[in-house]
Amino acid sequence: MPDIINGGLADASNAALLTAVLLYAMGMFAYACDFAFRKERLAAPQTAQVPELVGAAAGGTGGPAPAAPQGPAPAVPAPASRWPSGFWLRTAFGLTCAGLLAHLIAIVIRGVAEHRVPWGNMYEFIMAIACMAVVVLVAVSVRFRAYYIGLFVLIPVVFALALDVTVVYTPAGSLVPALNSYWIAIHVTAMIVASGLFVVGAVTTVMYLVADRNERRLAAGLPSRTAGLMMHLPGSTVLDRLAYRTILFAFPVWTFGIMAGAIWADHAWGRYWGWDPKETWSFITWVVYAGFLHARATAGWRGRRAAFIQLVGFGCLMFNLVGINLWVTGLHSYAGIS
Amino acid sequence: MSEVKARDEAVRDEAVQDAVMQDAPFPATVRRGRGGWLRWGWRQLTSMRTALILLFLLAIASVPGSVLPQEGIDPSAVTQYYDAHPALAPLLDRLSLFSVFAAPWFAAIYLLLFLSLAGCVLPRTFRQIGSARQRPPRAPRRLSRLPLSASFVTALSPAQALESAGRMLGRRRFRLRAEDSWVSAEKGYLREVGNLLFHIALLALLISVGLGGLFGYKANRLLIAGQSFSDTPVSLDVLHPGRLVSASDLAPFSVTLNRFSARYVTSGPQTSEPETYNAQLSYTSSATAPVRHYDLRVNHPLTVDGVSVYLINHGYAPQFRVTDGHGKVRFNGPVPFIAVEQSGMTSEGVVKVPDALPTQLGFAGVFLPSAVDVGGRLGSDFPAPQNPRVSLVSYAGNLGMNNGVSQSVYQLDLSRMHKLNIAPRPLAVGQSMTLPDGAGTITFTGYRQWISLAITYDPGQLPALCSGIAALAGLILSFMVRRRRMFVRAAPGPDGATLVEVGGLARSDAAGGFEVEFAELAAELRTAQDGSPPPAPAVAADAVRAGAEDTSSSTREGE
Ligand code: HEM
Numbered sequence: 001m002p003d004i005i006n007g008g009l010a011d012a013s014n015a016a017l018l019t020a021v022l023l024y025a026m027g028m029f030a031y032a033c034d035f036a037f038r039k040e041r042l043a044a045p046q047t048a049q050v051p052e053l054v055g056a057a058a059g060g061t062g063g064p065a066p067a068a069p070q071g072p073a074p075a076v077p078a079p080a081s082r083w084p085s086g087f088w089l090r091t092a093f094g095l096t097c098a099g100l101l102a103h104l105i106a107i108v109i110r111g112v113a114e115h116r117v118p119w120g121n122m123y124e125f126i127m128a129i130a131c132m133a134v135v136v137l138v139a140v141s142v143r144f145r146a147y148y149i150g151l152f153v154l155i156p157v158v159f160a161l162a163l164d165v166t167v168v169y170t171p172a173g174s175l176v177p178a179l180n181s182y183w184i185a186i187h188v189t190a191m192i193v194a195s196g197l198f199v200v201g202a203v204t205t206v207m208y209l210v211a212d213r214n215e216r217r218l219a220a221g222l223p224s225r226t227a228g229l230m231m232h233l234p235g236s237t238v239l240d241r242l243a244y245r246t247i248l249f250a251f252p253v254w255t256f257g258i259m260a261g262a263i264w265a266d267h268a269w270g271r272y273w274g275w276d277p278k279e280t281w282s283f284i285t286w287v288v289y290a291g292f293l294h295a296r297a298t299a300g301w302r303g304r305r306a307a308f309i310q311l312v313g314f315g316c317l318m319f320n321l322v323g324i325n326l327w328v329t330g331l332h333s334y335a336g337i338s
Numbered sequence: 339m340s341e342v343k344a345r346d347e348a349v350r351d352e353a354v355q356d357a358v359m360q361d362a363p364f365p366a367t368v369r370r371g372r373g374g375w376l377r378w379g380w381r382q383l384t385s386m387r388t389a390l391i392l393l394f395l396l397a398i399a400s401v402p403g404s405v406l407p408q409e410g411i412d413p414s415a416v417t418q419y420y421d422a423h424p425a426l427a428p429l430l431d432r433l434s435l436f437s438v439f440a441a442p443w444f445a446a447i448y449l450l451l452f453l454s455l456a457g458c459v460l461p462r463t464f465r466q467i468g469s470a471r472q473r474p475p476r477a478p479r480r481l482s483r484l485p486l487s488a489s490f491v492t493a494l495s496p497a498q499a500l501e502s503a504g505r506m507l508g509r510r511r512f513r514l515r516a517e518d519s520w521v522s523a524e525k526g527y528l529r530e531v532g533n534l535l536f537h538i539a540l541l542a543l544l545i546s547v548g549l550g551g552l553f554g555y556k557a558n559r560l561l562i563a564g565q566s567f568s569d570t571p572v573s574l575d576v577l578h579p580g581r582l583v584s585a586s587d588l589a590p591f592s593v594t595l596n597r598f599s600a601r602y603v604t605s606g607p608q609t610s611e612p613e614t615y616n617a618q619l620s621y622t623s624s625a626t627a628p629v630r631h632y633d634l635r636v637n638h639p640l641t642v643d644g645v646s647v648y649l650i651n652h653g654y655a656p657q658f659r660v661t662d663g664h665g666k667v668r669f670n671g672p673v674p675f676i677a678v679e680q681s682g683m684t685s686e687g688v689v690k691v692p693d694a695l696p697t698q699l700g701f702a703g704v705f706l707p708s709a710v711d712v713g714g715r716l717g718s719d720f721p722a723p724q725n726p727r728v729s730l731v732s733y734a735g736n737l738g739m740n741n742g743v744s745q746s747v748y749q750l751d752l753s754r755m756h757k758l759n760i761a762p763r764p765l766a767v768g769q770s771m772t773l774p775d776g777a778g779t780i781t782f783t784g785y786r787q788w789i790s791l792a793i794t795y796d797p798g799q800l801p802a803l804c805s806g807i808a809a810l811a812g813l814i815l816s817f818m819v820r821r822r823r824m825f826v827r828a829a830p831g832p833d834g835a836t837l838v839e840v841g842g843l844a845r846s847d848a849a850g851g852f853e854v855e856f857a858e859l860a861a862e863l864r865t866a867q868d869g870s871p872p873p874a875p876a877v878a879a880d881a882v883r884a885g886a887e888d889t890s891s892s893t894r895e896g897e
Binding site for chain 2: 174251264266273284290298299316324
């Protein structure tokens with residue numbers, strides 16, 4: 001297999017990625033414009049999928065539940081369109097999807113140029129995680145009509161990609177023998193998918209914390225400091241649940257990724273677990289997210305405490321991606337940058 | 339006030355109790371004798387909060403293992419650390435910080451965690467098995483207080499309405515319980531099964547790992563092309579047997595390295611980086627078994643008798659012939675050199691000739707696979723042997739090998755050696771260097787390649803894999819299934835019609851979305867019974883009250 005790296009294709013991949021970054025940046029801008037110019041509050045249908053605590057509030061005060069329109073049957077509130085409404089939001093979503101397309105093209109072409117899955121070094125890894133984060137963004141936006149997360153997911157994505165193409169960039173190349181295995185396609189893909197989900201989970205959790213703080217201030221009779229933003233976001237309960245669902249999805253994928261990594265390590269190095277720094281930190285990440293899941297089921301730990309635990313887990317994930325590759329040498333130090 | 343109290347009652351009602359998976363609060367009034375304290379300690383240990391704290395301790399305890407060099411991973415890095423921090427290192431060592439993952443305090447954390455896990459999960463498992471046919475709980479008195487509720491009036495009699503509701507829920511595979519004035523239904527028991535499967539699989543995983551530690555072994559062996567070795571303690575360079583492994587437990591195979599080849603990238607930015615390694619082996623699984631062949635590569639281990647053999651390193655072994663001052667050949671063979679850098683595979687090693695007369699001889703050598711002159715200094719610019727040279731510094735005197743202390747084969751003890759007055763010059767294959775003072779000659783006769791092999795036997799591996807898969811399956815199951823309850827009450831209304839109330843409850847933590855299912859079920863019930871909106875006082879309840887599905891966190895399972 002004379003793996004000649006195709007330089008022309010590699011350049012095309014770089015160009016496609018730059019296009020993607022540009023489109024995302026424009027999408028970010030359009031999302032911001034949507035927040036700035038939209039007059040009405042967040043439309044009601046969001047609560048159909050992830051309802052707020054209206055019932056509990058009503059029950060607690062003993063007042064009647066909010067009067068509902070006299071429909072023919074107790075039905076789900078008529079689902080509004082899945083698709084974004086309003087000029088800026090449509091533009092923003094369109095730009096995001098176009099950016100995603102360019103992003104996917106960049107990844108595919110790079111893989112073709114290198115004759116392998118394009119996740120062999122840190123540049124490619126970040127590119128792929130960012131792509132996965134946008135995939136999750138698009139899916140969550142449509143599935144839960146949660147278009148309000150767009151801006152907040154694109155910010156870290158654009159930031160990461162900008163660093164990726166400038167500082168981290170690694171020219172196309174082949175894999176060192178240790179990485180040359182079909183397990184890379186299984187293990188690393190799982191890690192990328194999980195990481196992309198964790199990114200969206202963390203972003204949503206930060207939004208939850210902001211909304212929660214706002215609600216606390218209001219409850220304490222203080223003026224809201226983020227009213228302008230809050231009118232475009234759902235309540236903290238909805239954000240909390242959205243974050244939780246993302247993690248629920250990510251955690252088994254991460255678990256699978258660690259297991260696949262262990263199997264691969266066994267093939268490559270003769271042991272399935274060796275406490276290599278990279279392994280240690282994926283373990284730490286896993287344990288902290290498991291802690292998050294437990295916290296959600298423990299009295300007194302839900303809400304903000306659980307949210308902080310989740311963010312700690314995300315910090316561990318990021319440290320494993322960046323810190324371990326750069327500062328600690330181990331069997332896994334494949335970052336390809338020195 | 340009374341409203342709040344009523345609500346609390348509703349919450350305490352068994353219907354709302356879904357606390358199988360909740361913290362069990364300890365009743366404050368229990369008198370604690372010795373048994374009481376024990377029970378108290380056990381409850382604390384197996385509580386959710388303790389599990390949470392232990393999980394965090396475990397995460398934090400792992401951190402130093404990735405920051406400080408570890409004995410089990412890279413012993414030489416530990417030695418370097420000792421040199422760099424002579425005051426701090428012994429202190430860290432006292433705290434087992436150079437072998438965190440074998441440290442007693444690390445073991446204490448995970449053993450406590452797993453004790454807590456066992457204590458939490460096993461009773462739950464028995465309860466689960468016992469309750470396999472348990473009936474759904476009684477319906478709460480006031481369904482409108484449940485997080486999800488709806489109501490309508492129908493012309494059917496209460497009994498007919500309940501029967502039709504039971505039939506509908508039964509079709510949807512709800513487990514049913516019906517009494518005079520209500521029907522209660524529950525679904526999604528697999529969630530708890532998945533959760534238990536996951537936790538039990540974690541226990542099994544730990545046991546599998548322990549099994550490997552007790553009955554498995556790890557060994558290393560450096561093998562020069564043309565050489566053979568058999569899997570016995572004496573012919574292995576390093577052997578780490580598990581606690582319950584004895585020499586006779588080693589699988590009796592032997593391996594010969596016929597040829598090793600490596601391919602490197604020859605152009606572009608990745609020049610000199612390795613592309614493939616291939617070690618051609620012959621092996622027999624026992625003295626009488628037929629010889630087989632195997633291409634050993636990275637990611638492609640050899641398995642003999644359940645033992646796996648991995649290629650983990652490679653290098654050059656230059657060959658030398660040393661003739662001593664009396665004209666006798668005292669050394670003739672390959673010596674493995676260790677690469678000190680990868681892009682040119684510049685390798686270092688030593689040759690010891692203890693039998694040389696009149697004095698013992700020693701050589702410190704550098705092997706350059708592709709020698710080039712870089713500004714007056716000799717270097718190697720490619721890892722493959724394109725222009726192999728060896729450069730030697732010669733010593734004579736006492737090698738210090740007879741004093742009983744074992745010596746590294748990669749180092750010369752120079753304390754009683756003196757350097758011979760001959761400038762090192764790069765030798766090509768076949769060239770010799772005559773030592774001064776009639777001490778002898780050394781000839782660079784060629785080179786071979788060596789590989790180093792990791793040999794591992796781990797009987798816990800397969801159980802660990804199965805446990806892992808079971809854990810994953812349990813996890814997915816518990817995340818996908820939601821446990822939920824439906825209640826229907828029917829009572830004669832004021833004007834001869836029947837008032838039907840529907841209530842629903844689900845654990846919120848599972849993926850959510852029960853509101854939709856509830857609304858569909860309620861709508862279907864109403865359509866089936868040809869219902870219409872309830873009369874005035876209850877009008878508000880006609881709306882699906884999408885509300886908190888959360889059950890109160892301090893509740894316990896009743897009965
Ligand atoms: C090695 C230690 C542990 C790990 C890694 C771990 C991990 C997890 C994970 C990932 C989940 C979410 C999956 C699911 O809901 O099925 C979970 C849930 C749960 N764990 Fe653990 N666990 C551990 C120990 C324990 C212990 C000691 C207890 C008992 C106190 C416990 C009780 C629970 C309970 C009750 C849930 C369900 C939470 C819910 O309903 O959402 N776990 N655990």
